[in-house]
Amino acid sequence: MYRVRRAWRWWGLVAGLAWIAAAGHALGAECAERTAADEPLLAKARQVHAAALTLDTHVDIAGPQYATGQLDPGIEQPRLRCDLVKMVAGGVDGVFLAAYVSQQARNAEGYRRAHQAALERIAAIRRLATAMYPDRCELATTPDDVERIAAAGKRAIMIGVENGYALGTDLSNVARFADLGVRYITLCHNGHNQICDSCNPAARLGDREAEHRGLSPLGRRVVAEMNRRGIMIDLSHAAASTFGDVAAISKAPVIASHSGCSGVNPHPRNLTDEQLRMLRANGGVIQIVAVGGFLKSPAERNRAIADLARRIGVSAGDLAAASRQPEGRFRRELAEIDRRYPPASLKDFVDHIDHAVRVAGLDHVGVGSDFDGGGGVPGFQNHADALNVTAELLRRGYTAEEITNIWGGNLLRVWRRVQAAASPEGKAEEAIPPSG
């Protein structure tokens, strides 16, 4: 046990160091890349970016203190990668803020707490738009809202609930969330829940590898109810079995609000090529995530750093200090490791967009950064950097129309289809008494 724990501490240090060294390295590269030769491309990027409706489908809010004096998203907020100032600076028109609930025990008390936590976070997001800064942003509950709000020069704020655990076992909570403005629900998070299997079973909760083998019977009813209410089904975090079940029974297109591609980096949180093809057939969209660890596996890089430390006799405890000595051998050789195993950057993020476009098709790809929930890579560290994404897409030959669809057009199309597939008013069927 002790050895295992020591090993984890060691790898934790290495991982932390990798991140610090990575950021410094790639930021330097980024500056060097912006040369005079890029000016015409940047001018074109600014033009395309300004004309596009730019949406990000997944940003976390760091808890219920969000949108209070303690955590004010109306200022240039150093603790947030997404705030109203950075959105304006980066020309980002709208964002889905996630009312996230961590997976805990599946019992009455657990469901009650999860539901309450979701309500508090939904209230925080609504507070931002309706009470704190109604002059600068507005709650959007339809694609038409988004277009109107963006045209007025304001930020569109949308609400997603991350983890269907918060629904408990009461189907009427789907309508309750919908009435509060929630427009997508991520069926699960880390750990299986009452709805479905997760791609990351939670050992701490006693999860087996597979539990329902997809959707549970309740999960099937949740999917039908979300279809009926016009709520988008978000399959980021879902197991492949869940993904297949939902794709088979959903009457509307689905989304993966923040995922990458296994074809570029095999990671449980990324979608396989088979899933990307299912998404195309379903009419849905994958919103590419900007979490470095999903975009690129740091295993080889971490191994190289650990080897180097061992070779020159730097202990785990001295690793961080050694990395800060600019003239030391450790630092010199670390620069070589940076060159051999460059950390994830904007280019890796766009590699995942490229792959999704090749496999799922241009109409099925968008952006879901996961800022303030682990997202952010050199070149796309926060919303103020959003122009860099457009510039990189242009550099790779995407047209203005294609970039516009990736930045928001595709998501709005899916959302409209989800709305159209809903029952009239999402309530008509409720009035019909069940037969038998």
Ligand SMILES: [Zn+2]
């Ligand atoms: Zn997530």
